[in-house]
Structures are given as structure tokens and as C-alpha cells.
Amino acid sequence: MLKVGNYSFKSRLFLGTGKYPDFDIQKQAVDKSETEVLTFSVRRMNIYDPSLPNFLEKIDGNQYTFLPNTAGAKDAKEAVRIAKLAAASGRCDMVKVEIIGCDKTLLPDPVETLKATEELVAEGFIVLPYTSDDVVLAKKLEEAGAHAVMPGASPIGSGQGIINPLNLSFIIEQSSVPVIIDAGIGSPADAAYAMELGADGVLLNTAVSGAGDPVKMAEAMKYAVQAGRLGYEAGRIPKKNYAVASSPEEGISVGN
Amino acid sequence: MKITVNGNGLEVQEDIKHIKGLIDFLGLEDKPLIVEHNQQILQKEAHEKAVLESGDKVEIVHFVGGG
Numbered sequence: 001m002l003k004v005g006n007y008s009f010k011s012r013l014f015l016g017t018g019k020y021p022d023f024d025i026q027k028q029a030v031d032k033s034e035t036e037v038l039t040f041s042v043r044r045m046n047i048y049d050p051s052l053p054n055f056l057e058k059i060d061g062n063q064y065t066f067l068p069n070t071a072g073a074k075d076a077k078e079a080v081r082i083a084k085l086a087a088a089s090g091r092c093d094m095v096k097v098e099i100i101g102c103d104k105t106l107l108p109d110p111v112e113t114l115k116a117t118e119e120l121v122a123e124g125f126i127v128l129p130y131t132s133d134d135v136v137l138a139k140k141l142e143e144a145g146a147h148a149v150m151p152g153a154s155p156i157g158s159g160q161g162i163i164n165p166l167n168l169s170f171i172i173e174q175s176s177v178p179v180i181i182d183a184g185i186g187s188p189a190d191a192a193y194a195m196e197l198g199a200d201g202v203l204l205n206t207a208v209s210g211a212g213d214p215v216k217m218a219e220a221m222k223y224a225v226q227a228g229r230l231g232y233e234a235g236r237i238p239k240k241n242y243a244v245a246s247s248p249e250e251g252i253s254v255g256n
Numbered sequence: 257m258k259i260t261v262n263g264n265g266l267e268v269q270e271d272i273k274h275i276k277g278l279i280d281f282l283g284l285e286d287k288p289l290i291v292e293h294n295q296q297i298l299q300k301e302a303h304e305k306a307v308l309e310s311g312d313k314v315e316i317v318h319f320v321g322g323g
Contacts, residue, residue, distance in 0.1 A: 016323025026321070041322025044262045044315065045289055047282050054288065054318060069322050081297075085317055088290045088297045156323070183323075205323030 002201050004178055005094065005126035005147040007065055009036045012195070013225045014067065014180065016040075016205025020214060023058045029208055029218035030059060039067045039096060039203065042082050066092035067128065073099050076115035083120055095120060096150065096182075096203075097129040106156040110137050114144060121145030130182050133167040139174060148177050150203060153194060154184030157206045161190035165197055172198040188217075188224035195228025196236065257310035268308075276303040278314065289318045 002009045015035040020026035030038065038059070068086035073079035076099065083095040097116045101109025113129050114137070120127045121144060128148045129141050138149045151171055154160035161184065162168060172179045178200035185191050185204040194202050202225055211217035258267055261278075272278055275291055275298060291298045292315040293306050308314075 017321040018323045019321065039323055040319045042290070042317050043320045045284070045287070045318045047261055047284065047316055054320070057288075066319075068319065071322055084297050085290050085292060086319070088299055089288065089319070090300065203323070 002178060004128065007094070007126065009065070009201075011036045011222070011225075012201040012229055013191075013221055014039060014182075014201060014203035015208065015218070016203065018205050018209060020209045025214050026209070027058050028215045030064075031218075032215050033208070033218035033222050035222075036063075036065055037067050038064045039069055039205070041069055041071050042086050043072070061091060065094065067094050067096050068092055069096040069098045069130070070116070071098045071100070073116075074112075075099065075109070076112045076119060079112070079116040080119050080123070083116075083125060084123075087125070093124070094126040094128065094147075097127060107132055107152075110134065113137075114140055117141050117146050118144045128180065133164045133171065135167055135170045135174070138171040138179075142175055142177050146177060148180050148200070149175060150180045150182035152183035153181050153190065156183045157210075158184050159186030159207060159210075160184050161186050162193055162197075165193070168194070168199070169197055188220045191221050191224040192228035192231070195225055196231050198232050201225075257308075259308065259310065259312045259314060261314045262316055272308060274304055274308055275306040275314070278308060279303060279316075282316075284316065287318065289316055291316055 002012050011034050013035050014037040015033050016039045070079035070082040073082055079097055079099050097113055099109045099112045100106050108130055117127050117129045126147045128150050129146050130150045131137055133151045141149050153162045180201040180203050181194040181199045182203040185207045191202045208214050208217045272281055275293055279285055294313055298306055
């Protein structure tokens with residue numbers, strides 16, 4: 001079980017809801033992923049065309065725990081406002097702090113992320129900050145009361161996978177709150193690798209929504225996260241430089 | 257009276273007295289939405305009590321897909 005704040009989840013895969021080809025594919029992908037946590041964003045409504053569909057109308061919200069992000073916020077103040085707006089829906093008390101500090105790389109602003117985490121913890125939110133793979137910052141976020149830390153594997157939507165496994169391992173080793181690898185996952189191998197490193201969960205979006213077949217990829221990610229976790233729990237063999245025969249050397253009856 | 261909704265000026269009838277009236281007027285009564293009225297975030301039950309006045313700034317937001 002993955003425990004974040006007062007929540008417990010059987011699934012260690014958190015799924016984003018952005019950029020699916022359509023709502024039906026999104027719904028099927030969400031179903032196949034067997035995720036229990038969905039992320040989404042808060043935006044102005046188009047008041048002149050209220051007939052525009054909303055994904056919440058397609059998905060049974062009661063089945064899922066909602067994790068709104070603060071995407072769009074440039075500083076802690078805006079992030080806190082977005083979190084409060086989301087909470088006013090009465091549907092969620094968790095929040096993913098996402099404060100972008102660089103438009104080109106979409107890397108998070110560490111100073112504002114830490115500030116927002118402190119404020120939102122004080123306001124009583126369950127706070128999951130999206131952070132870079134900075135080991136010291138991850139520690140400071142935990143000390144600020146974050147209920148989980150979510151270091152990126154690589155830039156958002158890049159699909160580059162895990163580019164700094166060493167830093168992620170350090171973060172995983174030092175953290176006493178769950179570590180959820182967020183952003184940059186491209187393939188099931190990446191998700192399994194994150195879990196094998198000892199991550200408590202994986203949050204991904206584009207890897208599924210942008211896949212050739214998002215529904216099939218959602219299922220693949222479910223298995224990848226499960227396989228990676230099982231592998232981590234089982235304990236992999238150490239890497240050696242030379243071969244070690246897996247068949248016994250005794251009793252060979254051929255050759256002489 | 258003239259108010260600002262989501263950054264755009266909007267002329268509404270004087271008989272729209274509160275936020276709930278505005279939401280009904282815009283045809284959004286069945287939509288899952290959140291309202292911020294003059295920088296105050298409103299819980300749903302407060303929509304009927306929040307009095308609308310000329311010059312007010314209203315933000316109507318909802319959840320959209322995101323990661």
C-alpha cells in the first residue's frame with residue numbers, strides 16, 4: 001500500500017488527464033491503468049460556450065482521489081490561490097505544487113516551490129511538490145512538511161526517461177515520506193526502472209496520452225509499475241563484470 | 257450593471273443580485289465550477305449569499321485535463 005498523508009492507495013501509478021485524443025479514449029485509458037489518483041489543472045471556464053465538455057462529466061469522480069496541480073502558477077502566492085480554488089470544489093484536499101521557473105525546460109522554481117509547500121502544509125493541505133532531482137531540496141521539502149516529494153525523471157513531457165538515477169536513489173534513500181517520480185517518463189521501461197530504484201510511485205501523463213494507443217499504453221504502465229515494484233521488493237542480483245554459469249558445472253556428460 | 261467575468265467586461269441585468277443568479281444567467285448551474293468573487297474564493301453554499309455589485313470582479317474556474 002502506498003500511504004500519502006491520510007490516504008492509502010493500492011495502485012502506485014498516478015495518472016495525468018491532459019492531452020488525450022478524446023474523452024472516451026481518456027476514460028478507457030484511466031480504466032485500464034487501474035490508477036486511483038488522477039491529476040488535473042484549474043483553469044478559467046469558457047463562459048460563452050458552456051456546452052464544451054469537461055472530463056469530470058465523463059469520469060466517475062467518486063472512484064478516484066483528485067490531485068489538482070498548481071500549473072500556471074509562477075510563484076508561491078499564485079500556487080496557494082490555485083490550491084484553494086481547487087479545494088473549494090469540495091472534492092479534494094491534496095495538491096501537487098507545480099511552479100514552473102523556466103519556460104523552456106519547464107523545470108520547477110525551487111524557492112517558490114518550498115515557500116508554497118510551507119504555506120499549503122500550514123493551511124492543512126496534503127502537499128505533494130513537484131521538484132527537480134535536487135537531493136537537498138527534496139530534504140527541505142520534507143522538512144517543510146510535504147507529505148510526499150515528486151522529483152522529475154527528466155523535463156515534463158520530454159519522454160527522456162530517468163536521466164539522473166543516482167540523484168533519484170539518493171532522494172529515495174533519505175526520504176521518510178513517499179517519493180513519487182513525476183515527469184519525463186517515456187516508456188514502460190522507464191516506469192519499471194523508477195520503481196526498481198525504490199520509488200514509491202510514478203506519476204505520468206504524456207507517456208500514455210501521447211502514445212500511439214493510449215489505452216494499451218495505460219495497461220502497459222500498470223504492469224510496468226507493478227513489475228518494477230515487485231522487482232525492487234524481491235531484490236535484484238548485483239552486477240558483475242564476468243559471466244557466472246547458471247547451469248551446474250558438475251556431471252557434464254558430453255565433450256569427453 | 258457592468259461587472260468583469262474571467263477578465264472580460266459583462267453587462268448584466270439589475271435583477272441579478274448575487275453570484276448564484278449570475279451562474280444561472282450564464283447557463284452554468286449544472287457545471288462543476290468554482291467561483292472567486294473580488295478575490296474571495298466562495299464555497300458553493302455561499303453563491304446565494306454573495307451580493308453582486310457594479311464593478312465586481314468574478315472568476316469562474318473549473319477542472320481541466322492536466323498532469
